[in-house]
Amino acid sequence: MAQTLRPPLIAGNWKMNPATADEAETLAKDVMAGVGPAADVHVAIAPAFVHLQRIDLVLDGSPIGLAAQNMHWMPSGAYTGEISAAMLQDAGCTHVILGHSERRHGLGETDADVNRKLHAALAAKLIPIVCVGETRAEREADHTRDVVATQLEGSLAGLEADLAPGVVIAYEPVWAIGTGLNATPEQAQEVHAFIRAKLSERLGAATAARVVVLYGGSVKPDNALELLGQADVDGALVGGASLKAADFLAIIAAARTAAAHKRGAAR
Ligand code: PGA
Helix, strand or coil, X not given: CCCCCCCCEEEEECCCCCCCHHXXXXXXXXXXXXXXXXXXXXXXXXXXXXHHHHHHHHCCCCCCEEEECCCXXXXXXXXXXXXXXXXHHHCCCCEEEECCHHHHHHHCCCHHHHHHHHHHHHHCCCEEEEEECCCHHHHHCCCHHHHHHHHHHHHCCCCCCCCHHHCEEEECCHHHCCCCXXXXXXXXXXXXXXXXXXXXXXXXXXXXXXXCEEEECCCCHHHHHHHHCCCCCCEEEECHHHHCHHHHHHHHHHHHHHHHHHHHHHC
């Protein structure tokens, strides 16, 4: 069957870094300077909330997307410390990361929370990047597929097929995040193919073939090409390596190379 070509996306999750807006601006400028025309590889960066507006000004006119790392599902009201989808859109965001494992496991975020956020994000025309992934104990107990299937089902509940291609999924095995221990390309491909099969059951094969599925967890310049070369790995959600412009740019270059190979193979 002909392979559907999905535009690769490389997203940098800056987490609670860097400490100052000046440093964030420098990092964004360095990424911008090196990224080149981003038509073949979509790129997004996710600074901390307080740096979003400043980075939006920096990115003005650039094809680099601006992502938030979280949001609340309610449109407004008495939710101390929270940020709405409309606020993110007003701050210039194009994407929002939802259900990152550091929120699921560190802060008790549930699939139902992620699902409410998904619908609010889509209503505000933000592209949600929905994270799923198993812990080490779950993988060792051979529960990876069950865990990922449950997270997908809960997080994407009520998602209509026509909106699904506007959603990005990020498979991030928890044991690979920030550990330097990435999933092997084979492990990543296996779960990505499983995710696409699950999406296909729910949304139909044609729609599932259009959904971009990222891999995240210790993606570095030296493992990016092999991971991104896998048929169902459409890009990466990059944490640590996105804080060094040279490393992040090397990962973007690897995505470009992998996409060219995939285009060649699809001909
Ligand atoms: P890492 O983080 O690249 O530092 O492992 C990935 C993530 O948390 O999205």
